[in-house]
Amino acid sequence: MTGPNAPERAASIFMIAGLMLGLLVGIAASPTKAAAQATAKAPTAISVTIPALPYPVSGLRQRLTAMGKSIPAVDESLQLDIPGTYYAPVKDMPTDQPDGHPAIVVLPDCDDHFPAHWITLFQEQGTGVLVISPNQAHPSQVYCSEGSLGNPKHGLTYWAFDALSALDYLAKQPGIDPERIAIVGYGYGGGAAQLAIYREGHAKHYNRRFRALVGLRPQCMSEMNNFVPSLLIGVKNDPFNPPSWCKWRMDRDLTPARASVRFEMLENGETFEKQATRTELPIETSPKVANIVTEFLSQNGISPQNSKN
Numbered sequence: 001m002t003g004p005n006a007p008e009r010a011a012s013i014f015m016i017a018g019l020m021l022g023l024l025v026g027i028a029a030s031p032t033k034a035a036a037q038a039t040a041k042a043p044t045a046i047s048v049t050i051p052a053l054p055y056p057v058s059g060l061r062q063r064l065t066a067m068g069k070s071i072p073a074v075d076e077s078l079q080l081d082i083p084g085t086y087y088a089p090v091k092d093m094p095t096d097q098p099d100g101h102p103a104i105v106v107l108p109d110c111d112d113h114f115p116a117h118w119i120t121l122f123q124e125q126g127t128g129v130l131v132i133s134p135n136q137a138h139p140s141q142v143y144c145s146e147g148s149l150g151n152p153k154h155g156l157t158y159w160a161f162d163a164l165s166a167l168d169y170l171a172k173q174p175g176i177d178p179e180r181i182a183i184v185g186y187g188y189g190g191g192a193a194q195l196a197i198y199r200e201g202h203a204k205h206y207n208r209r210f211r212a213l214v215g216l217r218p219q220c221m222s223e224m225n226n227f228v229p230s231l232l233i234g235v236k237n238d239p240f241n242p243p244s245w246c247k248w249r250m251d252r253d254l255t256p257a258r259a260s261v262r263f264e265m266l267e268n269g270e271t272f273e274k275q276a277t278r279t280e281l282p283i284e285t286s287p288k289v290a291n292i293v294t295e296f297l298s299q300n301g302i303s304p305q306n307s308k309n
Contacts, residue, residue: 050082050132050169053161056205082162084132090123102180102302103128105166105210107159107189107196110144112136114186117285118216118293125294127302128176132166134159134192144188156222159192161202163210171208182302183210187241190218190232199225199257212300214293216284220246226259231296233264233289235281264292 064071089101104122108114112135122129138158163183171178185193195201197213200223213230219241220232234243243265250261266283283289297303 046086053165082137087129089126100177106131107185109187134162156192160195163196182212184214190215191221194222197226217241229260
């Protein structure tokens, strides 16, 4: 048997070399493509500074001023601009949403912690998330110290006002629907978030309103005569955010004009940690809880698929 002649051998060599080169290029390109896709899908986190709104002038001050009385200026030394982090949605907006995507203002717990799970979940649903840090804006306060239903922590007022400043900030940003901004509070932030929608609180002095509220393990030390619907999710036997406070507030503040308040109690058999250092409980971010929260937000227009109701 005779072997291939020189031209045939050369052709074979070139063909094999071409195949190997193509294979190597494909292998090299695959990680590059994967990296590009991963980069495209990576959540966007942007550090922002939220300007504090001008402090509202109370009705009493307005009346005294109209009477020609001389009154001292409002102490705004603790009302500073608020640091925050904005997470853009990772889901493309539907083409029939010309007003932009919905957004959420997040008030973290007293130690500045907020479960990252929720940020990712909201982003994947096409909602922008602004996590603010009143703790850093007002560092002179001790927010994780004890408070009680009859003696609320005074810092709640500062945090609620910061949330309203964040609402005003988001409503002016391009690509965000100003009519579909909700507030989510965690632990201590849940109590402050309630003040941000309280009918007789700071919110009454401003035209903008949050669309809805979600309180996760909220410290229910705030009034519940609210402008907008709220969902409160407590954990049974939670010593730091007692569900009984929420129930007491709901019963006491029930008025014909109040927006609906829904309360969900989660069963839990785990040992609670100290408040300032506690870890998240698995039940907090379970699929059941995620469905409750996303369904509530969707019903109140905080969903890219929902138009204004």
